[in-house]
Amino acid sequence: MHRIILIILVLVIVVVTGVITAEYYTAQPQFCGSCHIMKPYYDSWVKDKHNEKNVTCVDCHYPPGEKHALKSKFKGLGQLFTYLGTGTNVVRTPAKVSDLSCTTSACHPKEKFMDKKFQYTEKIPYVHNTHADKTIEGQALHCDTCHQHVRTEKHFEVPRMACYLCHFKEAKFNEGRAKCSLCHEIPVKPLQKLEEGAEPSQKTITHKTLEESKVSCESCHYQIIQGKGSIKKEGCFNCHEYSAEMLKKAEDKKSMHQEHVAAQNARCFDCHMPIEHREAEFMEVARKNCSACHPDHHAQQKMLIAGTGGKGTEQDYPIRHFNVKVNCFACHTLDDYDLKGVQVMKGNPDNCAACHTEDEKKLVKKWKEDVFDILEETREIEQEALKAIEEARGKVPDSRIQKALAMVAEGKENIKIVMAGGGVHNKKYSALLLDIAMEKFDDAMAELE
Incomplete structure (x- = not known):
């Protein structure tokens, strides 16, 4: 009897030791990186500052208190079974990172970070609170709304395209959230030098003087914002089955943001076309946008x-x-010119006879x-x-x-x-x-x- 109890005790110790060892081993980044579909993400983590600070995969990808729970292990097994069952070699569903993982006292506590001024770039400052309070209808911003894995070589980053989409979509040029001075300092360097012997009344032209005179930034910089951030409705069917109801639902901005942004089920560019913010040929962009000078033409x-x-x-x-x-196009088929010499398509009375009679x-x-x-x-x-x-x-x-x-x-x-x-x-x-x-x-x- 004592021998049986001893054997059971040894087996329990072996099993418990094995479970603890397995739990510890499977929680290590090296274990995650041993799967070839996770290799690129592991490699980018190795080069990331979180590796330097010994912040592991489970520290971020599972909320505090959950990383050693059975629930987290089942999630991992689910990914394994998906891979074994489908044979896919890429991660189809983007990982969700809970805000609680980011804002723990050991990492980025809200009381220290939300009002702190960061430098997004050398010239562009960033404060989290000013963005958290200005969400679009239906949105609830999360850390990974902006901090995303975009490029293979970087584990995650804040892509500028995400900034452009929020700042410029359906916004008037240089107004509100699209105001240039939110990110850029107004240059004071003269745009042109005064000629020798210039009259004292002539003034040196700078961006500052133009701003004070209320000269529109569009006058010279209209070309730097390209694109509308339109919805790619066909993108819905990468995740959902096709239906007319789904197409109609895609027009409900509040609902779409609640289900995708607030619920962390999709990234911005899964649904939106990008908006570019860069230099371009300045005359062509303005020339081809008829509505800029002819709003609601015809x-x-x-x-x-x-x-x-x-x-x-x-x-x-x-x-x-x-x-x-x-x-x-039924009537306007004649190549002609208006009084200014601009080519136009003019109406052709002969087209009336094509459908009706000669008398028409x-x-x-x-x-x-x-x-x-x-x-x-x-x-x-x-x-x-x-x-x-x-x-x-x-x-x-x-x-x-x-x-x-x-x-x-x-x-x-x-x-x-x-x-x-x-x-x-x-x-x-x-x-x-x-x-x-x-x-x-x-x-x-x-x-x-």
């Missing part, structure tokens, strides 16, 4: 074709072409003439209304003057649509808008009587 033409946007209308009056989805060619000219005649009449009544308002100042209450001005403003809006959009895009709707404009002008004059 909006009035679209309004006329769709029969929408006018003041005082009770319903939409689309042209028949709109209902069958005829677009600009003549209609375009007639529509233009008819709308022009109504427009001239409308502009004359507009001038009468404006004259009446000026003559009424000081003679009638200001409230009535303001009411008359509001009526005139609505009439002007209709004129603007017809003039900018070209009445030919929808003659009937153009005539209706001008009729309403004339009524507005008449009502304005009646208000002053």
